[in-house]
Amino acid sequence: MSRKLYELAAADETLLFSPYCWRTKLALAHKNLEYETIPWRFTEKDAIAFSGQGKVPVLVDGARTIHDSEIIAEYLEATYPNEPALFADPAARAITRFVKSWTEDVLHPLVARIVLPDIFVKLDPRDKAYFRDSRERAWGMTIEDINAQRPAATKALTAGLAPLRGTLKAQPFIAGTAPAYADHIIFGALQWAVLTSATPLLGEEPIIAAWMSAVLECYGL
Amino acid sequence: MSRKLYELAAADETLLFSPYCWRTKLALAHKNLEYETIPWRFTEKDAIAFSGQGKVPVLVDGARTIHDSEIIAEYLEATYPNEPALFADPAARAITRFVKSWTEDVLHPLVARIVLPDIFVKLDPRDKAYFRDSRERAWGMTIEDINAQRPAATKALTAGLAPLRGTLKAQPFIAGTAPAYADHIIFGALQWAVLTSATPLLGEEPIIAAWMSAVLECYGL
Structure with missing residues (x-):
């Protein structure tokens, strides 16, 4: 297939857990675009060096290579205008940015405080040293200390x-009445949580859990 | 004038501080609609009894009486479609609801924890007993205890x-490039804070302060 998406994977290559990759997966589904997943690990920098940087998602669409979930969404909207819109009009696109800021500034740290230790367990062994080092530096505490705060988190x-x-x-x-990119952004954060958590999350959040199921069902996922 | 807005006022009747009234004030300005302000205090239930309930904003527009800022916004959008849109398309309107939920669930309590004691000082004497009683019951602590936590708040x-x-x-x-109802909602919460706080707020928030000035300037306020 000429369309490939490099996605962050755990030791189990079917465990694709990056919140940013999920945004892109849902955006591709929204645009009715098929693609092949290339599982990728944090330390496989060489495998995506052709994109000019070291993070996923990386989308290869025929002759085009695009990285960064936000730029990919803009690329898909511009390149496939006859498929359903990710953003609708400019006002909806602008207000979606508030959803993005909230997700990244508030929701991502809340999720990370719970699942970072669980992700560490599930990672490919080659990724563990990089993950421990980078996350412990960012959080200013050990993965074990983060895990000890799980009830509060x-x-x-x-x-x-x-x-x-x-x-x-x-x-x-x-x-509104159908999902769009504002949904994809928040869904990505919670799918990251649900897929990696060692304990059930959202069990007491029936409204949110039903919305996540409905998003997947809309796209036949 | 045949258009009147009942707005919450302090002892000083020019201190109009309700976040919900500010939403309506900006929505009216957005729609280029002039109106007369009727200052109203918490305990003047009789003065708005004609609206069938006891809270402001209450808008009287000719023969129509409308209360609740959200219903007023919907009324203005439907009644004055040739004036600038408050919501743009249905997607923008839907995503604006997330902004509203964030403002009411997160921002309002954050502001209240700072300014409730300052509002108490500025209220009309007739309102003080009602305000102390209702707020202390809602917060489970005295106004003086709330004030003691001001640095943390x-x-x-x-x-x-x-x-x-x-x-x-x-x-x-x-x-986006011009304010709309999503801006009005957040602006209302911060204007409530700025107008009532005994200490300067947003002094170290140049981006937010500039946005608030720009919103007022857009509407000639």
């Missing part, structure tokens, strides 16, 4: 999800 | 504003 996630819960009580998707 | 507001800061680093308004 789980409570903090529940509290932090209030704006999502409130929105989904009023309407089926963030973008 | 101020730090929490700074942290909580991250998604707004991130959005405004990327674009001039929440809704």
